[in-house]
Amino acid sequence: MEMTWLEAGVRAALVLVAFLVLPLLVGQTEHKVMAHMQGRLGPMHAGGFHGWAQLIADGVKFTQKEDIVPAAADRWVFRAAPAVALVAYLLAMAVVPFSPTLVGADVPASLLVLLAVSGIGALGTLMAGWGSGNKYALVGAMRSAAQLVSYELPLILACASFALAGGTLSLTGIAHAWTPWWLLWQAPAALVLLVAATAELQRPPFDMPIADSEVVMGPYTEFTGLRFAFFLLAEYAGIVVMSLLVAVVYLGGWTGPFDGALGWLWTLLKGFAVALLIIWMRVSWPRLREDQLQRLAWLGLVPLALVQLAITGVGVVLTA
Template identity: 70%
Template structure:
């Protein structure tokens, strides 16, 4: 009974932390983009540095009418936002924050994370198909194509780390990590992070949304809280991607002087800042450029990283 209670308490604590982090990342994106693009509006809401912008956005979404199009498949249309959000929250239960501070340590934790993350993308596909809108359908088709293209390099890059560590357990990977992994796993780090951005449909990989072409893609017909859930899923995805990159490639909680959980959060927020920076700095890629980058760029690089990892493992054996 005590073990069950301890597990429940750990899960509640970790989920509470990670449920707050997406909101903080969303608020940070407002501020960073406001500074980088001289957008003054988000800097004033509530007075000091626009602290109330996030609250104002939440109130705005709650006040909006929840509309379901007459041509929509009502059931699929209603559950699609939850399908987009819940998988990322489930993944957070197996990502370690510090030594022993993890919801549950699965022996196949890496496989579990990659499998569940793929489910999150299905929310956009369901939303696009069920909306009864040609722009939404086109966005859903683009989401499906992007998932197929970028899932392969993402899995290959993660497999390289598992091969190096000799385990699929996420805490086990952090414990096996050494600082000298950084140079010879750098290719895998770049491939994993870029493929993760593409799976989240973050700029410059946001062709499935492309508001200047297909309005908002799968989210075109969504309003109010349902639309807010899609936005929350995006920010939760940023936290998950940043946390996984930290655990797999940057040593997780390892670092000098500061407590382990503090190092984890520092690395997660640093990577989240990079995600925001990339959004501000690079234009949207065309669909053909997206596919070319995946199949002619990231997949060969991921295979090269696997070969390098194999050679290093044999050399050290």
């Protein structure tokens, strides 16, 4: 049935609200969870209870800062970089299904769409490093490019395993095909997906492109004010998108008690649990070296993903 303009507008509004609210919730959760894990509570007074409004206060602070464009920068590339990084995850959020009926754009190959547009977000980092006209930013951008090339392959191979198991490239179709047996059968693919997604987001322990002790802030060294805040928002939006992807393809998405009415809530709760795991990884492990990063990708994740893909293919054939 053809979608009306009103329905399309409502879905677009819901995606936009989710895109603005969920990354902020993940950001606030990261601040508080890390504070308790590391025994440094930090600001506890903004907004009253537990400093819940500190993230809002930080956002206001960013809006008041001066927007500086370096004299040596490529002005167009420098200014467009944050928008490229941010809009990519907005497009990816549009195809993530929260329930069988609650999805911004239920396209036939939504898994491919999500992987394609989320990969564009890394181009924002490359544009930031190149356009800044700063040697530290350029080094960070080159590290980001090497990391993108290395971890894109295991990420796609892991997703291919889920698509093969579900018999479809649609995220909604994969969630419909999910069974509890997947928790064991597809566990290696889920591990590869989680690690590769964390590396794609340049999150610790895979934050070599923005290692402050080596390259200041890497591609983001010259960014100030709202432009820097947009990169932070894009990072948290990436966590939300990748967490929801794991929740849908590996944890069954909306599958759970009363999933008819509360299916969207189950998807959010499962995605939030995966986001907590990504935050925990940041607190628990030190930053890898570049050689360790490449070794993990090519000698660890890629062979594991290929073996899992072969096992999935055999399983599909035997159960057909």
